[in-house]
Amino acid sequence: DGGITQSPKYLFRKEGQNVTLSCEQNLNHDAMYWYRQDPGQGLRLIYYSQIVNDFQKGDIAEGYSVSREKKESFPLTVTSAQKNPTAFYLCASSAGSGPAYEQYFGPGTRLTVT
Amino acid sequence: GIQVEQSPPDLILQEGANSTLRCNFSDSVNNLQWFHQNPWGQLINLFYIPSGTKQNGRLSATTVATERYSLLYISSSQTTDSGVYFCAAPSGSRLTFGEGTQLTVNP
Numbered sequence: 001d002g003g004i005t006q007s008p009k010y011l012f013r014k015e016g017q018n019v020t021l022s023c024e025q026n027l028n029h030d031a032m033y034w035y036r037q038d039p040g041q042g043l044r045l046i047y048y049s050q051i052v053n054d055f056q057k058g059d060i061a062e063g064y065s066v067s068r069e070k071k072e073s074f075p076l077t078v079t080s081a082q083k084n085p086t087a088f089y090l091c092a093s094s095a096g097s098g099p100a101y102e103q104y105f106g107p108g109t110r111l112t113v114t
Numbered sequence: 115g116i117q118v119e120q121s122p123p124d125l126i127l128q129e130g131a132n133s134t135l136r137c138n139f140s141d142s143v144n145n146l147q148w149f150h151q152n153p154w155g156q157l158i159n160l161f162y163i164p165s166g167t168k169q170n171g172r173l174s175a176t177t178v179a180t181e182r183y184s185l186l187y188i189s190s191s192q193t194t195d196s197g198v199y200f201c202a203a204p205s206g207s208r209l210t211f212g213e214g215t216q217l218t219v220n221p
Contacts, residue, residue: 031207037155042200042211050207058208088155099144099204105157 003027004106006091011111021076021109023091031097032074036060037088049074050097078111085113116141116205120212127191127219135186135215137201144204146177146184151198151214160186160199191219
């Protein structure tokens with residue numbers, strides 16, 4: 001089955017620790033995205049990558065870092081510099097970048113930092 | 115960047131009722147996506163609709179790009195339709211999401 005997987009589903013960390021969220025897709029999509037969702041709100045773009053070894057900041061990139069070493073993988077690191085890291089994180093992918101391509105989402109990771 | 119507004123923010127229905135959700139966007143778009151976020155947080159793709167009308171079972175969507183709005187119709191609602199409905203418009207390589215409509219369908 002083709003799809004997007006995110007792991008783990010729930011993640012708990014202590015303040016001051018970096019944490020890496022996994023996102024893998026087997027759809028052969030070129031573009032991948034990371035969004036953050038806070039309770040009762042819409043999704044906000046953190047980072048996106050149009051091709052391997054390239055990525056761009058979204059609207060709320062401060063305190064986050066990404067890498068895109070393989071087409072199918074786009075891990076997100078939440079660093080200790082992120083002031084309010086507790087949130088729901090969603091990864092998405094699309095066949096290409098730009099308005100002509102439909103985005104598909106993974107199941108998400110709920111991160112709680114105490 | 116593009117602004118996306120959804121209305122109403124909350125909607126409560128009895129099972130079997132029909133509803134219309136609205137999405138306004140501030141600039142012309144090449145397409146629009148509608149999603150349903152289920153209680154577990156998963157975003158389900160409902161429609162990818164540049165313009166015109168599409169139907170999928172009890173759901174249909176209409177986008178009028180020239181007037182910068184899209185409508186999502188839910189007919190004969192069921193309790194499993196509950197959740198948050200988002201529309202999202204492309205802006206360059208990214209999607210901009212509205213704040214969503216929280217739909218509750220009571221039995």
